[in-house]
Amino acid sequence: MLTVELCMGTSCHLMGVQDLVAVLETLPAEQREQIEIKGVTCFKNCGKGPNIRINGELISNATPDRLLEILQANLA
Numbered sequence: 001m002l003t004v005e006l007c008m009g010t011s012c013h014l015m016g017v018q019d020l021v022a023v024l025e026t027l028p029a030e031q032r033e034q035i036e037i038k039g040v041t042c043f044k045n046c047g048k049g050p051n052i053r054i055n056g057e058l059i060s061n062a063t064p065d066r067l068l069e070i071l072q073a074n075l076a
């Protein structure tokens with residue numbers, strides 16, 4: 001199980017966190033089932049958004065490509 005936490009704060013919103021949400025939504029169902037998705041108010045790292053945390057590891061300046069890369073490396 002992979003835990004993906006997405007920052008829902010204003011800065012990360014403006015920096016495109018919704019593009020990362022879109023990536024999660026396009027995954028096939030069998031991969032989606034392996035992910036627990038959570039929203040976080042703010043990681044206090046607003047200058048480097050969008051911020052996400054995957055299994056406890058903070059990823060700043062996250063891009064859809066980077067997220068996909070991590071997901072494919074961790075999902076069956």
Ligand code: FES
Nearest residue numbers: 007009012043046
């Ligand atoms: S708004 Fe995302 S880290 Fe603060």
